[in-house]
Amino acid sequence: MTVTIIRPGLLTTVQDLGRPGFQKLGVAVGGAADAVSLRTANLLVGNAEEEAALELTLGGVALRFEADTLLAVCGADFSPALDGIPFPQSRPxxxxxxxxxxxxxxxxxxxxxxxxxxxxxVPKVMGSASTYTRGGFGGFAGRALQAGDVVPVGPPGERSARLGRVLLRSAGTDSGDAGFGCPYLSTSWFASDVAGIVRQNDRRIIRVLRGEHFERFDADSREKLFRQPFVVDPRSDRMGSRLSGPALQLSAPLELLSEGVSHGTVQVPPDGQPIVLLADRQTTGGYPQIAHVASVDLPAVAQTKPGEQIRFREIGREEAEWLLVRRECAMRELQAAISLKLRDG
Known part of the structure; x- marks a missing residue:
């Protein structure tokens, strides 16, 4: 089975959950910018959570499927349509x-x-199918997809095959005559943070923990971090979300050696404009670290478009852990719901 890329859009790549374990060698972890949406989409089609999927950025993409298959689309709303018919998201x-x-x-x-x-x-590099475009490896030939590319899809497992049969029965057909089957399972009951949206309004509240150098910033900057909005800059990419807002200043000059960074580290370069490190982040950094985004809110940062505002809110480690546990419980509930549907079907 293959998928032909008719229009690749701004940036479409193959991603999975990344290649951890190689940062000591200077290799970025990479993987899906919004891992929750990728995991959810995979579960909905019966895959393991870490299977490779396509990551689309800002829409404008067209894909042709060269064989019958089971699909799920999760994440941002790009108004998908299958042969001109609106395509339901977050459903198999x-x-x-x-x-x-x-x-x-x-x-x-x-x-x-x-x-x-x-x-x-696609072939795996260091155990991962994720595309790392800066390094030119992984994914499909180490690059973003282009018009005319033909991307292979692996054979579906038994779980996926059973899901497909259940879905076709629910559509009233056991052939492929219908354009696509009727969806039977929604994830709309997920908490908003699982969908990658922290607050359903025009401003996102990103929960953060204090960084190692928080106290090295002056009192005014520490207050501005939590009281003033920041706007996502158009220069943002998979490496980091660059923010524009009040300049954050150190209380005194600080000489730092490069040290390890993680997904969600908020660095402040000399211009005072923070950068939230994302999936393709570097492995070390020498800028002061004023905060770290709670893991549960990393999808929300990855889903915030240039020109949109975010605000930061401080939380403690225990709350951050509790929020993450709650999200993982919701993922397990989805797995259980699919298993029950297979059993009943």
Whole structure:
């Protein structure tokens, strides 16, 4: 089974959950910018959570499926349509051979994920199928997808095959005559943070913990961090979300050796404009670290478009851990719901 790229959009890459364990060698972890959406899409088609999927940025993509398959689209809303018919997101959908799935411009969010039963079967590098474009390896030839690329999809496992059969029965057909099957399972009951949206309004509240150098910033900057909004800069990319807002200043000059950074580290370069490190972050950094984004809110940062505002709110370690546990419980509930549907089907 293959997928043909008709239009690649701004940036479409193959991603999974990254390649941890190689940062000591200077290799970025990479992987999906919004790992929760990728994991959810994979679960919905019966894949393991870590299977490779397509990460689309700001829409404008068109894909043709060269065989019948089971799909799920999760993440940002790019108004997907299958052969001109609105395509439901966050649900498993059976798709006919030759169907074209198109994505318009973003209504909400920055990145969305397309999972196919069996996963996208590109060669793994250091145990991961994720594309690292800065290094030119992983994914599909180490680069963003281009028009005319034909990306292979692996054979679906038994779990995916059973999901497909259940879905087709729910659509009233056991053939591929319908354009796509009727969805039977929604994830709309997930908490908003699982969907990658922290607050359902025009401003996102990103929860953070104090960074190692928080106290080295002056009192005014520490207050501004939590009281003033920041706007995502158009220069942002998969490496980091660059923010524009009140300049954050150190109380005194600080000489730092480069030290380890993590997904969600908030660094402050000399211009005082913070950068939230994302999936393709470097392995070390020499800028002061004023904060760290709580893991539960990393998808929200990854889904905030240039020009949109975010605000930071301080929380403690215990709250951050509790929020993450709650999200993982929701993921386990999704797995259980799919297992029950398979058993009943």
């Amino acid at each position: 959908v059976a798709v006919r051979r030759g169907s074209v799935l198109e994505f318009g411009v973003s209504r909400q969010g920055l990145r969305t994920y397309v999972a196919a039963a069996g996963g996208f079967a």
